[in-house]
Ligand SMILES: Nc1ccn([C@@H]2O[C@@H]3COP(=O)(O)O[C@H]3[C@H]2O)c(=O)n1
Ligand SMILES: [Zn+2]
């Protein structure tokens with residue numbers, strides 16, 4: 328069994344030199360996409376991966392840098408790949424609003440029989456905080472975390488031992504108690520706002536308050552275009568690089 332994560336993008340919502348933060352989990356020939364932002368299809372194109380080679384997409388929350396590429400993925404599967412549907416893993420809270428408030432504008436096409444999310448995707452509604460088997464050697468669990476108040480938003484545990492924050496505010500409780508102490512995650516992918524106050528994202532200054540043994544497990548992602556100004560200033564944490572493939576212990 329092998330498990331790898333390839334960062335398709337490591338940029339913030341407004342980054343222009345990095346693609347939107349999104350990752351490809353590669354496990355035993357299966358490809359699971361975490362989020363699909365507006366620039367994710369171009370990143371997949373760069374690594375020569377076609378939409379029909381993606382086995383599933385899991386959605387953390389509804390912001391364009393995390394779901395803005397779904398329309399293209401669905402249309403290309405439909406019109407270029409023989410009406411193939413990809414699996415879309417999401418919670419009920421996300422399913423309730425993704426179609427109605429984000430995708431319907433471009434994708435509602437009753438004339439041809441396209442009325443809902445299910446007409447484009449093989450929708451798999453998953454419970455919060457319940458691990459779901461994606462395939463042999465791969466489980467994911469979506470845990471609700473705080474990003475924008477009143478907007479459903481999730482971080483992920485992969486095989487219980489890898490934490491992927493998606494977009495979250497800094498939380499010592501989450502990182503020190505849940506991720507490090509309780510689950511003993513060996514690898515952590517965390518969003519990082521490099522400067523300014525972190526109203527809705529964890530800032531670098533906040534992450535630098537974590538103990539060294541936790542920082543050592545952290546790859547920083549979702550950073551702005553001025554990332555290079557911060558090389559050498561991230562304590563024991565590393566920047567995840569775009570298209571970098573990281574081998575993960577299972
Ligand atoms: N209350 C908010 C809401 C949004 N934003 C900015 O918009 C971006 C949407 O994608 P994101 O990756 O969550 O980052 C958000 C902020 O840059 C913000 O700065 N404050
Ligand atoms: Zn984001």
Ligand SMILES: [Zn+2]
Pocket residue numbers: 388390474494
């Ligand atoms: Zn967001």
